Every structure is written in structure tokens, then in C-alpha cells.
Amino acid sequence: MDFQISAVFKRSITIELLNDTICYAPSEYSILINGEEKLKTDLNVVTVDGLKPDTEYTITLLTENGKTEKIFNTEYESVLLDVKAFGASGDGETDDTAFIQAAINSCPDDGTVYLSKGVYLSRPLFLKSRMTFWVDDEAVLLGDTDRKHYPLLPGLTPTTDEKDEYNLSSWEGNPETSFASLITAVNAEELEIVGKGIIDGNGDKGDWWTDPKIKRIAWRPNTVFLNHCRHVRMQSLTVRNSPCWTIHPYYTDDIALYNLNIWNPSDSPNTDGFDPESCDGVLILGTRISVGDDCVAIKSGKYYMSDKHHKPADHFIIRNSFLERGHGSVTVGSEAAAGVKNVEVSRCIFKETDRGLRIKTRRGRGPNAVYDNIVFRDIIMDHVHMPFTFNMFYFCDPDGHSEYVQDQGARPVDDKTPLIGSVTAENIVAKGADQCMLVAYGLPERFIERIVFKNIKVSFLPKEARKPGQTIMMDDFPEMTGKSIYARNVKHLVVENVEISDCDDSGPELIDVLDYDSLNIAYNS
Structure with missing residues (x-):
């Protein structure tokens, strides 16, 4: 071996x-x-x-x-700075922010800031380039619960010459003012965040999860926010109890997670595990994510960011990882107006999520909102309600239920029309499906380009154990249970060597699917 x-x-x-x-x-x-x-x-x-x-x-x-x-x-280290030498107490009650930040600010290139055994209560910390932040075993970095203690990161600030704008923060795809995160890095390079300790956003305390969609002073913080950074690596840490999205790389290139454990309660609101937004070069390896929303959600902003600061999400590898609970195991969109391409998810286990591969978009995302070359292979899905969902009528945003977004009749293709290109799933076993194996609903004015399913085995729960549910988040779409394939407004559907057991169908339901010559499905009772 x-x-x-x-x-x-x-x-x-x-x-x-x-x-x-x-x-x-x-x-x-x-x-x-x-x-x-x-x-x-x-x-x-x-x-x-x-x-x-x-x-x-x-x-x-x-x-x-x-x-x-x-x-x-091993890598060279210039110096090891213990935060207790700077005055940090690690008693869980004293505010250690200033002492830890003093160690960070004093750290030279290739140095390490070290948190030894203890609980370090802290407000947001700002990391910098060419340093390591080490949270050792039995150490906990614990977030302050009082939002008034959190600095604000302005969404947009005009440059002095008034020719451009400086973007420091984001909320659900728009440049909105948000609180700084417990760990924040802006324009940092060659940054490492490591250790077997815990970074605890303390989101279960205070009022972070109360009225989560109401802006109070600013939008909720992440636990880790990496803004316009390069070459960032995280290893071994447990990151938990996030006030909002847990780890949010933003316009950050070359980021890797190794053996991380990301955990939030199953009922915690919008606590996605890992949400890379407009990032190029992302690796997730040997990581376990179990959260209250999507485990991994790949994004690239809403229309404004795509138009003014265009950068697609590109070059993603997720491998040998465990994605559990939550709404989706791996989600593409919906705030992906700059597009998502070249995603490969392989040799992973999805367990007890609502959806496995979840692709979502809607009218209004724009012409750059192209999802293409998305590949899932060698996956085990264990009690995932809906293994595959592709939804171009996603009812997010204040206008999500409007006629413009939800009209199932064809509208003109214009500068707000998104596109789902090629998506491939192969060598996948899904046991304990509930509602539907595949729902793919394209726009009537712009069909999903190509869906390829090869070597897929899906078995459903017994009838008495199933519950009808909302398979995709769109208006006027029926709940389903025990259904195999529903595809509508798709150009090319290739299904080879697919075996479906214990569903209620004897065949797929295809509406306006233009090409499905390679349809090869075995139904077993």
C-alpha cells in the first residue's frame, strides 16, 4: 500500500x-x-x-x-511566541484579545503564535501574512458573545480617487457590512492555522441565532473569514458553534483544509460548514463536516459582485471526506453569479443530509452564472433523502417568490439568465433514499445542458419509513416520496447502468428532455 x-x-x-x-x-x-x-x-x-x-x-x-x-x-520556524508570555490568561473568563493580538502583531515572518492548554476568551483576532496560528491540544479559542464588542467590516468603501471601491465584507453574496469574525485575515499570504485544539465561535450563546435574518448593527460574523488571501492552509482543528457560516474564504486563492472537524448543531441557522466564495484552487482532504445548513457551499457572489468584481469559483477538489447532516452535502450556488467550474468530488461519504449533490440557481443571477464541469464520483450516500437535485427556480432573496423568478413559462433569454452546463455523477451507491433520486428542473428558456449518470445504485427506504417532502425549493412544485427520476427542461440526459430499488416508479418522468437515447435503468422491487 x-x-x-x-x-x-x-x-x-x-x-x-x-x-x-x-x-x-x-x-x-x-x-x-x-x-x-x-x-x-x-x-x-x-x-x-x-x-x-x-x-x-x-x-x-x-x-x-x-x-x-x-x-x-518539516518547515522552518523563526520563533515560537506563547500568548501567555504576552499576558493571556487562558482562564475562560478574562478577555485575552489584546494579549493574543499583541503576539500576532509581534510575530515575524515564519513565526508561530502558540495557544497552549486553556480557554482563551476573545473578540475578533486579525492574522497576517507568513505566520502560523497554532491552537494546541486542550486549547480553546472562545468567541465573545456580545456583538457590541465586534468590529465592523464595511462592505464597500470608495477609494480616494473615487475610481474604485474597497470591499471588506460580504453577506450572502452582496458587499454588506458584517461583523469581523473570530479569526479574520485580510490580504494575507502564506498563512497557516493549525493544531488539535478548538476554535469555538460560541454561536450557541448570546443572541447570534435569534432572528438570524435581521440585521442588528451589522450582519452576523463567520468563525473564520479569509478576505482576498493567498496560500492558506488549515489542519487538524475543530471549528464549531459558528454564529453564521463557519469558514468563509472570500476571493481567496489556494486554500486547503486537512483533517479538519467542522461542527454545528443541526438546528443552528445558516451555519454552513465551508463556503468558499469566488475562490480559485480549493482542496478539502480528510475533513469531517456536520452542520445546520450546507456542509460545503461553493459560491461566487450575486449579480453586483459578478458585474463589478467578477471572479468565478474554479478548481475545486474534495476527497476522502465525511459530509454529514445539514441541508446539502456539496452545494453549488445559489449565490454564484460569477459562475462555478471544474469541481471534482470523489471518495467521500455523505450521511443523513437532505440532499447529496445540490445545484441551485435562479433568474437574475446573470450571464456569468454558468455552472460547468462538475464531477462527482466514487461516493457513498447513507440515508440522504434526495441524492441529486438541480434547481433553476430557487426561491432565495427578497424577490424569490416573485413571478419573475417562479414563472414556469418561458421568458426571454437576457443578461440575467443563468446556465447549468455539464454535470457528471458516476460510481455512486446511495442507501436509504426517501423522496426522489434525481430532480432536475431547468428553465424553459434555458435548459440544463448535460447530465450524465453512470454506474449508480440507489435503494429507497421502506414505504412506512418515508415522509413526503419538498425536494427542491421552488413554488408550486409537489412534494415527493419514493420517486426515481424527475427531469424537466434538459437538453441531454445520459443514464447508463443505473439500478434503483424499492421506489414507487416503474420508469422516470421526463418532460421536455430533448435527448435521452442512452437511458439504461433497472428497477428492482
């Missing part, structure tokens, strides 16, 4: 097994560092910490069939 070194940090390393299994190895194996066993596991992606900076190591993967070794060097 072989492996690859996915990421090397100052004091840790993440590896990924090179196999064709999903999330788990075929059998347990050991990881040794310089001949000393560090852990036993059966996970495909693991992190080993407790290393020294700027040191050569030999890492060995040991199985019952033999061993594989590789040599690596």
Missing part, C-alpha cells in the same frame, strides 16, 4: 493513502516516524503531529503486507 505526502507543516505532516477505497483503508495500518510508532488507523487521510521544525524525518506506512517509506523535511 502506497501513500503520498499531502502537506508538510512546521510541526506536522498529512498523508493520503493511494488506493481506490472511500475514506477508509481496507485494513488497519501503522504510521511510524523515524521508526517509532505514532498511530494506528484505518483512515485514508491522517495527520501526525509532535514534530520539530526544520528537521528531516522518515515516515513509514506499515501494513501486514510490508512497509513504504518516504523522507521529508
